[in-house]
């Protein structure tokens with residue numbers, strides 16, 4: 262591992278590596294040197310979700326993406342989506358945007374530097390240098406004046422950027438989870454709304470609230486109450502879970518009512534993970550429907566009912582002109598988890614045909630920006646204007662859906678607790694909190710400067726690891 266950067270300055274090493282996979286040192290969430298190690302060794306080499314593509318629908322449309330002090334312009338060109346470092350080749354001024362969530366169109370004007378007026382087209386080529394004769398010829402070589410390209414790939418309705426020209430491709434890095442999500446229609450959904458909030462916590466603390474289901478009983482009792490069997494069976498022991506016990510006398514009808522209540526919670530309370538149009542269809546298959554024929558036991562009836570609901574949702578939304586997948590088929594061919602994590606900072610939460618989606622960016626060792634999108638299908642030609650900016654709310658705003666608000670309430674207090682005297686490390690449940698250890702050890706491998714192919718191979722193991730075990734990442 263090189264220990265100096267290109268400027269000859271010493272690089273930040275890893276002051277708090279993970280030495281036992283079940284224990285995560287507390288300092289990784291607030292120590293300045295560890296944060297600097299992430300800024301120097303992690304973020305410049307990873308695929309970052311930079312923007313949703315519906316925010317740049319036309320040739321020339323661009324958005325600025327910023328993270329850990331680096332600004333990138335993402336532009337739709339005639340030849341696909343491209344990205345550039347956002348600085349003027351003259352004296353370094355950002356040539357567009359300059360603040361978070363800036364956007365515009367450069368098809369006619371190109372990019373014009375606000376300082377002395379140098380210009381570039383959307384392909385990054387220099388098109389105008391004011392007072393050319395004032396400069397030495399060799400300073401104005403086209404290769405030197407062109408905007409510095411940044412790797413850019415599109416997938417799942419998003420542009421992803423990577424500052425590392427030698428990093429393995431997005432697909433190589435993420436692996437088959439991308440294909441599984443594609444089979445669920447990920448590339449056809451668009452954003453319906455977009456919220457953001459600043460959390461007084463390290464970016465990893467914010468993410469780790471969404472990497473396991475073990476917190477549901479305590480943090481989201483409403484979810485546990487509506488389907489107690491699900492959570493108690495997975496996390497309880499012989500004495501049962503800590504929430505409502507399974508009622509052995511519950512009738513099939515009552516259970517179906519509880520399933521519908523749960524879908525409503527995931528709709529209204531969980532940031533659009535289940536869309537109102539899907540709940541409406543599920544309700545038509547409620548226990549009062551005289552045509553509903555289900556097996557007599559709850560254990561048999563619930564999967565049959567879900568199959569009927571999925572079939573009805575796919576059929577009815579297709580009739581409306583939405584390009585949705587055949588849900589029952591893709592659940593077998595391409596199963597996905599309730600939460601799918603794309604290292605290092607993007608989440609997709611698929612349910613029927615709609616998704617919640619999260620992106621988390623550090624704003625310093627103990628502050629981060631958390632964004633939520635609701636994604637769904639629309640009939641072709643009836644797509645609404647997408648949100649171009651997130652609605653920024655305080656993290657405790659009552660306008661956030663209930664479930665993320667409950668998660669947000671834990672995050673700032675956990676950040677405080679990490680500083681408590683004598684708290685040395687988190688202790689993880691090796692079979693259900695494994696993702697937390699796995700992605701954190703991948704961060705250590707980036708900090709150690711492991712080769713790209715090895716990092717990508719480890720990254721691919723994270724696909725589908727939500728609520729899963731600690732893995733041997735071979736790094």
Ligand code: FES
Nearest residue numbers: 349351352374377
């Ligand atoms: S700094 Fe951009 S034109 Fe001078």
Ligand SMILES: [Fe+2]
Nearest residue numbers: 470480481668
């Ligand atoms: Fe949660």
